[in-house]
Amino acid sequence: MVVTRFAPSPTGYLHIGGARTALFCLLMARHNGGKFLLRIEDTDQKRNTPTATQQVMDDLRWLGIIWDEGPDCGGPNGPYKQSERLEIYNRYIQQLIDTGKAYYCFDTTEELQEMREEAQAQKRQFLYRRPETLPTAQEAAQARAEGRDVVVRMIMPDSDIVVNDLVRGEVVFPAGTFSDFVIQKSDGFPTYHLACVVDDELMQVTHIVRGQEHLMNTPSHQVLQDALGFRRPTYAHMSVTVSEGGGKLSKRERSKTLAKAIIDNPALDKASLAAAGELTLEQLEDYLSGNSTPDSPQITAMAEHIGLHLPEINVVDFKAAGYLPEALVNFIALLGWSSPTGQEIMTFDELIKNFDSSRFNKTNSLFDRKKLASFNTEHMKMVSKDKLLGYFKEFLALRDSAMAKFDDNMLAEILRVSEGARTLEDVENKCAFLLISADNMAFDPKAVQKVLLKDSADVILEEVKARFIALADWNKTDLHKVIEDMCTERQLGMGKVAQPIRVAITGTTVSPAIDESLVLLGRAESIKRIAKTIEYVRSVR
């Protein structure tokens, strides 16, 4: 049976790179009728954030990435949170010490730093040199009693290590390049390497799909597996997704973009900016000088404050930008992988069916938001009406949109008349005219120039108004007929009549089809806006 796992460390929101890794792990499992696990790697007490696990799980679920075993639902090989498995790790660490495969050491940070600098100065790779005679347990206890930091290191062999990788084939790491690495930190927690290897064995993981950044760790993991008599899972090290600016698409991207924008614009009022981000002025300066990084929501708030669009990095960013999970999943599946059929637009089920682990490619890929938008357009058309409505409501709630006040029927109508939109945000924008009132209509200056001041827009609107008032019923067909009749009678193109109406009721040149827009707005408000517009045109002319 194929068993895969996604093992995030709970340091914040799920970012798009993590989502991609999780997706491939899931596809690998589902395609083969296997199991997919979620394991939380919280062995770094300093970096964990308390809400991160919940956030990550929410984001995964939203994407449709559902696990069979995990911290919330349990499973036969739990717990699935590493901080709750300390005794297990301690047993294996002790076993490694007892069999002479690992040893204590108590170098200070300063000593290690010195060794590294020395290696650097000699232009050679830093390798930790273990002492001729290894410290005993008594000596370690003694050192600890004296207040020194004690860690445990794994003895690395002096021979070549070959990693057999599904993506890269055989990768040979030459002898003499391995440093004894730490498996237990001075706070008693295992390092990632130890915990990960032990858990993968105990949880019976068969396939490890992860980013290329872990390729260099694999020799260490294999040494650990051999020393402990564990099976060796199959490895697949995927290419990474890079951002337009170059470099790994990382969580730091947003904070970097914002900091740059603030620094590049010295005219900014920093006091109000800091207030928007709920920071003190000192904290803001600290951030700008690169000494600290505010939390994700604070960064978002500050960017909004100065009207800056940050690149979407976290899954929630894409959600808030109006993308569908289906589109996101489909798109990231095609970053570093291709379907054997050549098909690009795929549902989740099709992705599972078409998944083939031999079709990973080795090259890093750039995240192209334009193509994502195109995929989103496709998926907006593909998902069921009910599903789309659900996503739309979720989107409006997340954004605190005034549009959330509409009932399901109205929202479904808004979605229907916006067919062909690229994102849910586009839908919201296109129908934003429904949320303002006739009294505080603002006209787009370009629309005024192009439409209202040209020809005899006021005369046309005057007639439109009269005919609309005379209408027995306010429906799409009748409204359409009024406009059409006027076009024939006056020998005008549709645009000559429809555009002035559009600007009159929306203030802009962009909205859903004019008859649909009128129906959505309602009779009273439509006529009121047309009347106001006539007044306005005559006042400025």
Add this chain to the structure above:
RNA sequence: GCCCCCUUCGUCUAGCCAGGUCUAGGACACAGGCUUUUCAUGCCUGCGACACGGGUUCGAAUCCCGUAGGGGGUACCA
């Protein structure tokens, strides 16, 4: 610095392992056109790539070597 990985249109990629069928295919973007009451959507056309240099071979995008460029790692992070 050292170690590892990678290099096909602007971008994501197919082809490469098993060399000829590749005047290199698709998708997104871009440009132009058609449809159209605006914006989108839809349809059509166009533009556009084997990083470079050597080798092997009758023949190389495909195999080998080198150069350049990009990425990753180099932690008591994961």
